[in-house]
Every structure is written in C-alpha cells, then in structure tokens.
Amino acid sequence: MNSEIQPEISSSVLPDQELLINIFRTMFLIRRFEETTNELYMEGRIPSTLHLYIGQEAVATGVCANLRTGDYVLSTHRPHGHSLAKGVAPQAIMAELFGKATGCCKGKGGSMHVGDIQVGVLPAMAIVGANVPIAAGTALAAKMQKTGGVTVCFFGDGAANEGAWHEGLNAAAIWDLPVVFVCENNLYAASTPFSTSFKIQNVAERHSAYGMPGAVVDGNDVLAVYHVAKEAIERARTGTGPTLIECMTYRQCGHSRSDPRTYRTHEEEDEWKQRDPIPRFRKWLVEQGKAEAGRLDGVEQEVEQTIKAAIAFADASPAPDPGDVYRDVFKE
Amino acid sequence: MVKMTIAEALRQAIREEMRRDERVFCIGEDIGIEGGFGGAFTVTLGLSQEFGHERILDTPISETAIAGLAIGAAVAGMRPIADVQYGDFLFCMMDQLANQAAKLRYMSGGTLNVPMVMRAPVGATARGAQHAQSLEAFFTHIPGLKVVSPATAYDAKGLLKSAVRDDNPVLIFEHKLLYGSKGARSEKGALSPVGEVPEEEYLVPIGKGVVRRPGKDVTIVANLLMLYRALGAAETLSSQGVQVEVIDPRTLVPLDKELILGSVRKTGRLVIVEEDNLTNGWGAEIAAIVADEAFVWLDAPIKRVAAPDVPAPFAPVLEREYVPSEQKIIDAVLSIL
Numbered sequence: 001m002n003s004e005i006q007p008e009i010s011s012s013v014l015p016d017q018e019l020l021i022n023i024f025r026t027m028f029l030i031r032r033f034e035e036t037t038n039e040l041y042m043e044g045r046i047p048s049t050l051h052l053y054i055g056q057e058a059v060a061t062g063v064c065a066n067l068r069t070g071d072y073v074l075s076t077h078r079p080h081g082h083s084l085a086k087g088v089a090p091q092a093i094m095a096e097l098f099g100k101a102t103g104c105c106k107g108k109g110g111s112m113h114v115g116d117i118q119v120g121v122l123p124a125m126a127i128v129g130a131n132v133p134i135a136a137g138t139a140l141a142a143k144m145q146k147t148g149g150v151t152v153c154f155f156g157d158g159a160a161n162e163g164a165w166h167e168g169l170n171a172a173a174i175w176d177l178p179v180v181f182v183c184e185n186n187l188y189a190a191s192t193p194f195s196t197s198f199k200i201q202n203v204a205e206r207h208s209a210y211g212m213p214g215a216v217v218d219g220n221d222v223l224a225v226y227h228v229a230k231e232a233i234e235r236a237r238t239g240t241g242p243t244l245i246e247c248m249t250y251r252q253c254g255h256s257r258s259d260p261r262t263y264r265t266h267e268e269e270d271e272w273k274q275r276d277p278i279p280r281f282r283k284w285l286v287e288q289g290k291a292e293a294g295r296l297d298g299v300e301q302e303v304e305q306t307i308k309a310a311i312a313f314a315d316a317s318p319a320p321d322p323g324d325v326y327r328d329v330f331k332e
Numbered sequence: 333m334v335k336m337t338i339a340e341a342l343r344q345a346i347r348e349e350m351r352r353d354e355r356v357f358c359i360g361e362d363i364g365i366e367g368g369f370g371g372a373f374t375v376t377l378g379l380s381q382e383f384g385h386e387r388i389l390d391t392p393i394s395e396t397a398i399a400g401l402a403i404g405a406a407v408a409g410m411r412p413i414a415d416v417q418y419g420d421f422l423f424c425m426m427d428q429l430a431n432q433a434a435k436l437r438y439m440s441g442g443t444l445n446v447p448m449v450m451r452a453p454v455g456a457t458a459r460g461a462q463h464a465q466s467l468e469a470f471f472t473h474i475p476g477l478k479v480v481s482p483a484t485a486y487d488a489k490g491l492l493k494s495a496v497r498d499d500n501p502v503l504i505f506e507h508k509l510l511y512g513s514k515g516a517r518s519e520k521g522a523l524s525p526v527g528e529v530p531e532e533e534y535l536v537p538i539g540k541g542v543v544r545r546p547g548k549d550v551t552i553v554a555n556l557l558m559l560y561r562a563l564g565a566a567e568t569l570s571s572q573g574v575q576v577e578v579i580d581p582r583t584l585v586p587l588d589k590e591l592i593l594g595s596v597r598k599t600g601r602l603v604i605v606e607e608d609n610l611t612n613g614w615g616a617e618i619a620a621i622v623a624d625e626a627f628v629w630l631d632a633p634i635k636r637v638a639a640p641d642v643p644a645p646f647a648p649v650l651e652r653e654y655v656p657s658e659q660k661i662i663d664a665v666l667s668i669l
Binding site: 072103104105106107108109113115116117118122123125127130132133134135136137138139140141142144145151163164167168170171174327328329330331 | 357386392394396399400402405406407409410427428431432436439440441442445476500
C-alpha cells in the first residue's frame with residue numbers, strides 16, 4: 001500500500017516453512033475460534049457481547065510471530081485474536097467467555113479482558129487508547145531491567161484520537177522505549193468512518209510528530225505485516241526505540257454483536273472479503289510450493305479439534321464460587 | 333530520634349527504599365531537573381544526584397502517561413513512586429487510576445499485581461479552585477486502590493515505605509500546609525510540623541489509625557491539616573471541661589474501623605472533620621458505619637465538619653470561610669453535648 005512513509009522499513013527474507021505453516025495455523029485458529037464463539041453466543045451459551053476479530057487475523061498473527069514469551073502484548077476490547085496469537089491457551093479463553101472458574105481470568109474478566117500474564121499478555125484493556133501509556137510502562141520496565149524484552153501495543157484507528165495515545169507515544173519516543181505501536185485501521189471506529197475523524201490519510205503519518213519511524217502496511221497480507229513488524233521489533237529490541245505501524249484491514253463482522261452494519265455498503269464488504277487474509281495466504285502457500293493443500297487440510301482439522309476441545313473444556317468446567325466475587329481485589 | 337519535616341521524611345523514605353530495592357524509581361514532572369524544584373514541594377530535591385535521571389525520571393506534562401507508565405512498569409516488575417504536582421491533576425489521569433490500576437488485578441483473576449505508589453498534594457492554599465481540592469474521598473470509592481493520608485513526619489516516612497512495599501496501588505495524599513518545605517517552595521500559613529523520626533528503620537502499617545489525644549466525652553476523627561485544627565479545638569474545649577478524643581485514621585482504605593467504633597463506644601459522640609466538600613465525603617462513610625455498627629452507643633447525632641459544597645475560592649477571607657476552622661469544630665462539638 002502506501003509506501004511513501006516507510007522510512008526505515010524494508011522487506012527481509014521469508015520465514016522458514018514451519019513458521020509459515022504456524023502462521024497459517026494461528027490465523028485459521030483465530031478465524032474458527034471467532035466463528036465458533038459467535039455461534040455459541042447466538043445459542044445463548046456465552047453471556048456477553050463479543051467484538052469479533054474476523055478479517056483482521058493477519059495483523060495479530062504477523063506481528064506476534066516475531067515475539068518471544070517474555071515480550072508483552074497489550075490488547076483492546078477486541079482481544080481474542082491478540083491473545084491467541086501470543087499463545088494464551090484457546091481453552092482458557094473459551095472458558096473465560098463461558099464465565100468459568102478455569103478461564104484465563106477465572107471468570108472475572110470476560111471477553112473484553114482476556115489475557116494471561118504468564119505468556120506476556122496483560123488483561124485486555126477495553127477503554128480505547130488506555131493501553132498505550134501502559135505499554136510504554138512495560139517497555140520502560142524492560143529497558144530499566146535490561147531484559148531485552150519488547151512490548152507490542154495493539155489498538156484501533158479510533159484510539160489514535162484519544163489523549164492517552166498521544167501521551168504514550170511521546171513518552172515512548174523521548175526515552176527510546178522498546179515498544180511497537182500497532183494500529184489496526186479497520187476504517188471504522190464503531191460506526192464512525194475514518195475520514196470523519198481524521199484530516200490526514202493515515203494514522204501512521206503521525207509518526208513524525210513524535211520522532212519515530214512509521215509504516216503503513218496491507219494488514220490483510222500476513223507476510224507484509226510479519227516483515228514490517230519484524231524490523232520494528234528488532235529496532236525495539238536493540239534499543240533504537242519505538243515504531244508506529246498502521247495495518248490497513250477490515251472487520252468483516254459488526255463492531256459488536258448488536259451491530260447491523262447499516263453504515264457501510266455491501267459492495268465495500270464484498271470488496272474486502274475478496275482480500276480475506278486467510279484464503280489469500282493459503283493460496284500463496286500452495287502456489288509458491290511452501291505447503292501442500294493436504295498439509296493445510298490437516299492443519300485445519302487439527303484446529304477444529306482444538307476448538308472442540310476448548311468448548312468441551314469450557315462446558316465441563318465449574319462456574320466460579322459466588323464467594324470468589326470478594327477475592328483478588330487486593331494482594332494480601 | 334531525628335527532628336525533620338514531612339518533606340524531609342518523605343525524601344528519606346524514598347532514598348532508603350531506592351537504596352534497598354533497585355526496582356524502586358520515581359517518575360513525575362520537575363522531580364529531578366538540576367536547578368529545578370524537586371517536585372512541586374521539594375520532596376525529591378537532590379535525589380537525582382544520588383540515583384541519576386534514569387531512576388528519578390522527569391516526564392513531560394503528561395499526567396495520563398505518568399500513571400500509565402507507572403502501571404505498566406509495576407505490572408512488569410518495577411516499584412514506581414509516581415508524583416503529581418497537585419492532587420487536582422489526578423483527574424487528568426482518572427481513567428488510568430480508576431479503570432486500569434484499580435481493576436487490572438481483579439479482572440485478571442488475581443494473576444498479576446500493580447505495586448505502584450501515587451503521591452498527591454492536597455489542600456486549599458490560596459491558589460484558587462484547581463490547585464486546592466482534597467480528593468481522598470473520590471479514591472476511597474474505587475475498589476482496588478489503597479488511600480493513605482499521613483499528617484506527621486513519622487507517619488509520612490513509615491507509610492510511604494509501607495506503600496512502596498505493598499503489592500497494590502497506593503495513593504498517598506499529602507497536605508501542602510504540612511510539608512514544611514523550605515525556601516522558594518515554602519507555603520504561607522503552613523504549620524510546618526516538625527516531627528521526631530527514629531534513626532533506625534521502621535514501617536507504619538497501612539490500615540492502622542492512631543489516637544492522637546485521649547478523651548472521654550466526644551470522639552473527633554480528622555486527617556491531614558484538619559487533624560491539627562481538631563487538636564487545637566480539643567485544647568480549647570479542654571479548658572471548658574470537655575475531654576475530646578482525637579483520632580487520626582492515617583489510612584482511609586483500608587479503614588481502621590475498630591479504632592473508631594471503640595472510641596465511639598466510649599464517648600457516645602462523634603464529630604468527623606475533613607477538608608473535602610461535605611457531600612459524599614469519606615466522613616459520610618464513617619458516619620454511616622458508626623450509625624450502622626455502633627448506633628446503640630450513640631448519645632447524640634453524628635456531626636460532620638467539612639468544606640461547603642462549593643469550589644475552593646481564592647480570596648483569603650473566602651478561603652478561611654471554606655476550610656473548616658477550629659471554631660467550626662468547636663461549635664460542632666458543643667452542639668451535641
């Protein structure tokens with residue numbers, strides 16, 4: 001896409017075959033996890049609203065494929081994909097959506113707060129933009145502790161007009177903090193189109209206002225995301241400071257479960273479905289001889305088993321004890 | 333014992349904790365700049381010379397970032413002591429404190445901690461409405477935050493050290509007229525209480541109040557500057573034959589409920605004094621607790637003395653009317669005898 005503001009990003013070598021297949025696996029896992037949670041919600045088995053990640057899988061997957069366990073991810077109200085891509089167990093997320101004691105937040109977080117600090121995912125923060133200064137904080141800690149750890153902060157285009165976003169980016173820039181800011185520009189902040197909230201064409205144009213590199217990338221091209229993120233994460237890890245990456249993408253579903261999407265056209269939706277990141281990557285893998293179709297079929301079947309097992313686990317898990325409501329407020 | 337001001341006691345607490353634990357650092361505006369203020373009230377003065385600018389971290393004027401940086405660093409294993417110049421600026425970072433710091437542990441199912449300290453000066457000091465508020469009550473209403481208000485040098489040092497070692501977010505409210513800051517940052521009309529502080533290490537536990545003056549006739553609960561006004565009122569009333577027991581709660585969350593209930597069982601009368609606006613202050617909560625749990629011990633209605641429900645005014649004559657005076661406290665006590 002727009003390459004004019006990619007000052008320090010260049011493409012690099014392809015990941016090896018196993019990583020390519022893992023990238024496919026993760027994207028497909030997120031897709032099927034979200035489709036399944038949608039069905040479970042319709043059946044009344046998930047007591048919540050849902051903000052589905054369908055259509056944006058290439059962003060979380062392409063970025064997180066570059067991360068290590070000790071790296072941090074900060075997420076949003078649309079967090080399932082980020083958690084899955086960073087390695088939170090699918091069954092722990094599913095159990096959380098069911099409100100079970102075995103959930104990744106013991107049933108205290110729910111859909112909008114999933115995460116698992118053991119694999120570096122903070123509980124997702126559902127106040128738009130609020131995770132940006134906190135991401136600067138985890139990055140500050142990594143810098144002070146000299147761990148070499150990197151923080152990735154995901155947010156939507158809407159977050160870029162929050163004050164917290166500006167304060168967080170500026171702080172990260174002035175101290176060269178090891179953090180990568182990843183904007184998932186899905187063109188709408190809830191129902192509000194991007195163009196009604198921005199005088200500029202791209203969020204990433206703001207990179208120069210903070211003195212950090214910026215890049216716009218096709219967020220439905222997982223390898224493009226992977227390469228841009230790889231370079232930014234390496235910059236962060238080597239102490240060169242933060243980067244602002246904007247991934248152009250599209251949420252195929254509504255903002256939340258109660259959204260009829262009447263503010264956008266079917267033509268636009270169809271156009272973006274043609275650019276669906278998963279069939280696109282699958283086709284590429286086969287055509288480039290990176291994976292045989294049969295191998296990918298097998299991966300898909302494994303994912304289906306994983307999802308089934310996650311549902312079974314969530315179903316069989318106990319609800320929290322009502323008395324648990326009083327626990328975990330303070331560390332004693 | 334060593335005599336020192338509250339500003340000096342806080343500085344010593346920070347210095348000791350930073351020497352003890354390399355995870356501890358300070359973050360805020362104007363806290364470590366050479367030739368600067370050492371924070372708005374000199375608490376961090378000189379610390380950057382010992383610890384360097386990486387651990388006495390000066391920020392842009394970005395209160396939301398200060399809070400977010402502290403939260404993130406705390407989750408990731410550090411022990412930040414954050415600083416706002418005036419408590420009123422806490423409203424700029426309210427989302428970070430109320431929605432993030434207070435809730436991250438709970439909504440993670442207790443799987444992470446946010447061990448951060450946020451220090452904030454409060455109190456009306458001829459600066460008008462936006463550098464004057466007493467904000468403790470706001471934060472007592474948010475589960476997940478501890479709220480501390482030290483009124484002596486001994487408590488300031490001991491409570492700050494406890495707060496740094498606490499695994500939860502702790503807000504420390506300090507009163508501008510109690511710091512005893514010297515030089516350009518000294519406050520007109522300040523009390524400058526100089527207190528005795530032990531030379532050896534000690535901690536003051538968070539959640540324990542203290543009886544500042546024993547008495548049998550009326551209980552007064554008061555914090556920060558109001559503690560000193562209450563003690564003054566008690567002295568005056570003593571000469572009229574009224575023995576007032578003055579309690580300093582020191583910590584509002586968690587509250588030392590038993591200390592207050594025990595005193596009320598003895599005196600049968602309660603006056604609560606706070607510099608915050610009257611409606612829904614922490615005094616209202618204490619009144620409700622006592623009405624609920626010690627009703628049969630009460631011999632008179634509970635009285636609250638607080639600022640009226642107006643913004644803090646500027647002109648000295650107006651501010652004197654706004655901030656609860658010794659006379660108003662005396663009047664409240666006499667009204668229930």
